[in-house]
Amino acid sequence: MGRKVLILNADYRAISICTVPKAFLLVYLNKAELVAENPKDKIRTINKNYPLPSIIRLNSYVSVPFRNVVMTRQNIFKRDNNTCAYCGKQTDLTLDHVMPKSRGGKTHWENLVTACKRCNSEKGSYTPEEAKMNLKIKPFKPTFLMFVRDCSGNLEENWLPFLSKNR
Structure with missing residues (x-):
């Protein structure tokens, strides 16, 4: 059941x-x-x-x-529909900090998105604008x-x- x-x-x-x-x-x-x-x-x-x-x-x-939704890797994947926020791919997924941690980006709902490993690697320590990669979704904290x-x-x-x- x-x-x-x-x-x-x-x-x-x-x-x-x-x-x-x-x-x-x-x-x-x-x-x-x-x-x-x-x-x-x-x-x-x-x-x-x-x-x-x-x-x-x-x-x-x-x-x-x-009631809060606990910020976990799996919950971020669920929020983003298990889809890369940059290219739309649904395999080989990881998390990406929109504003990189190396540049002061925090680990919170509004700064984390689901990304495939290729896009995450390509973006590196740049912002999406600097890497010329458009976010298909805006990260948010779900209720x-x-x-x-x-x-x-x-x-x-x-x-x-x-x-x-x-x-």
Whole structure:
């Protein structure tokens, strides 16, 4: 069961994603209610079939501090759709500092992009402008909901209303 389940707070705001077994347990123990199920599948036991959760809502409100997306190599690759920010290649990828570290560039979301090894080597310790290499994307720090919506890889259609920008 590689499927994921969207967890909503009691006020219907998306707060997390979890595995199907964890979501099922929360519903079974009456800590959450089933908001939407996957109609194509069921959880089967010896005696009974249960709906496969797609979205659950916690029964009591949980105070969640501001959620950040952790800056990791894999999360930067996900943000950039596993594509070189210079040439669009999707293999042999690494990270590139837009403003090189040797020239004072910091390691943060707005200064890191996915680059293939060839483009990274060609750019070297120059800025993209100096190397005459155009960035196809502007590096940015994703919000938690944006990251879930755009980068999680297993976004289900019925999650979209809960992951909209205006929530």
